[in-house]
Amino acid sequence: MEYLSTNKIAIIDLATSKITDQEVDEDLVREKIGGVGITTALYEQYQSEDPIVLGTGLLTGTLAPASALGMITAKSPLTGKVCHAPLTLYAGLELKYSGFDYLVIKGSSKKPVYLWIHDGVADISDAKDVWGKDVWASTDTIRELMGDSLIQVLVIGKAGESESDFAQVCINYWASGDRWGFGKLFGRKKLKLVALRGMSLLEVLDAEGFVKQCKELLSTLKAGAFADKKGIEEIPAAIGEEDIQKWLAPLVHRHQSCFNTPFPTNTFVFLDEDPGLLKESEKDEPGFLITDVYGLLGFKKLGLSAADACALLRECARYGIDAVAVAELSQKAGKKKPDEIKKSFSGLKGTLENIGKGRFSPWSPPKPIFANFGGSQDAQWWERRQAVAYIFGIHPIFALMSPELSEEKLIELANLGTGLGFTSEILDKVIADISK
């Protein structure tokens, strides 16, 4: 596969420490396009070996607006179904530029290991320096070991190591959209983390046409319904949840976008410093980047102050546990004090009501945000919109804000980039296949 691709898939067997590289078959791309179309196919190919498949969309890491998305495809310990979790911030981008479009991680290691994926090289290394450490310390350690602070880290904390049902694969220091317990799979495989970094280049067939189209699309998008809004705190009211803007406002320090995404879906709150501080803080990360609206809402519903809710989100991220599960199970158990809730992380058990019903992570709200897409916007609409985002590598929350980023436009970009002649019929078939 020559265009918009690194043309490599790594098959990593943790049981034997053997790594083999495969080329990305152009026929597979013609048939499955990319993203979850291909991660699902790879999952099926290796399903007897309990694989975790990491992948990127066809447009991930390009100039296409919101092309930030990578994904984890695996069987969820919570639902027993093959599901997809989003990799946002810069993780999807870095996976693609690390020289592999897809990683298939199969088998289990006998001792804790981590993967270092860089410039088309995949290495399995002893995780003795990070096993037992929380998410933050692990990320710091691996970046120091490799000598680069831009390394993106998919990492589990103690929740994953102890194989908690609610263990989450975090991204660097922050919560991710893994609401499927994939952290437990990492822990079961004795896989502490996957570190990603690379400086590959992507070839684009019609570079000029592709760039022109991306610029036009971005210009249209910027005039869209989200134009005067920013931050995670804007989202709840837009999806019919309670308005949390005033509640969170005193802590808000800045907003942060994922790679090339026109709307910042993340909000950084200062917890240990004055949010209005102008000078550079002397503390490392004196707060928390909120990346999951439902975790935040869950703690608010427990009656916590914004500061307590955010501090608890931070503790969840360090422990590598899904804050939504923590909030729901705390509610059921009548736990409302932060210390009490934090103590419950270890050995947290219970049945969740608010669990994803489909293939895609309920981290993305179930309806349009700010924008009007026209027509019916039911669960089926949502599932298709998410599928499109996960196939092309578009930020799945931004996809719910941007009707301008239509299926036709994405197909057009994919064709400019690859010349493979994708059609809406092919897209329909890919979506049907992954929904089976």
Next chain:
Amino acid sequence: MAFKNSSMSLISTRDHLPYPSPIGIYTGSGASHSWLWFVGILDRMGFYNVHFVDEKDILSNALEPLSVLLMSGGDTFAIAEGLGAEGSNKLRSFINRGGLYIGTCAGAYLPLKSSMDSLNQFNFINVKISNISRRLSEPERHSFQKAACNSYGCDFVFHVVREDVVLEMVNGFQADGKKEVIAPLYGGPSMLPSEDIEPIATYKGFTRKTKFLVKKELAEKTLIGNIAVAKKSMGKGHLYIFGPHFEHPYYPSCNLFLEEIIRKEQNGRPHYSKKDSSEDLQNRIKGKALRELLKDLKRELSNTRIMASGMSDFSVSWLIGNKYYEPEKISVFINTVWDKMKVLESMPYLEVNRTLLLQCVEISKEITKDVKIIKSEIKERGDATSLTSKLFLNLKTLSSHFFKLYFKVKRDQLQDQPLGE
């Protein structure tokens, strides 16, 4: 008929291939990173009979089989000291018997007449430079002392601009068919007219990309109208000296001019060499074992380039000898090797010298380790100097070993192609 002819030539010349004459690139003491740019030019030209020589090689008669020696930028004093009187004699003999010497920047200063120790052994060209402090008035001297300069006894050599300068090709010379060309100047000489040289190009002006290190008037006074590129005949050979870096990869017209000089020299000296079979066949590696070793090298190169990628933000530079090195030069070495590594990887049938490749792997591991320490020291203390000399020496050794291996592969490929293709 055509088939018959090509078959005939295939049989008759199989063991005596018409190689271009051997070309040497100096990588020894004082050479900085710009010799890597010559590698790119020769590779593009399809001149694969390339050899990397340091001062020890030159003293051991490594210039004898060469027809061209490319001496790029760096620290002129260190080059002169490294070669010494014996090296100077070897160089003089090389040119006298018909060799072509191409020197850019430091490589251009080296053969100029000088009274300084070490340099005074290379007085091949009787020409004076305009960018020396003795030509300045006292106020100018004071002002220039603040600009980039190198000590030169009681005087100093100073540099008035960096980046682009406009050159006028003179005496009928043209670059890429043009009489005016833009070239990058990074401290190279500005020469005064002399009967000992034939001017090829003079400094004509500046562009929007010119970075002035002194006031524009002083820069004009130092450069404009003076000689940027010159030629001198010596014995049966020639010296071409370039103030600006004509080998810089972003200046294709300049590259083309260099190519023409080298090609002209090569055409005049057809060189027939017996098929290159001197290497110990037992020491060759191929197949899976080779791929594994290449992956080991790739792993270390990647580790280094990732670590080095963020270092260009650090505002540090290290003085090694008389030359300042910035962190981004680490990436220049590593990325040049990296790019050619990808070419090797894409070759289906590959066989290389095992020892040399193993050495590359070992050196690259050492480089990764040192870059990590240096990066961490810069972060903690704001600077790191103790390891940098070793690091840049290792980067040079790694690159020259790797390109030795690379060009050998390219030569082998040519040998394996039937003639006439």
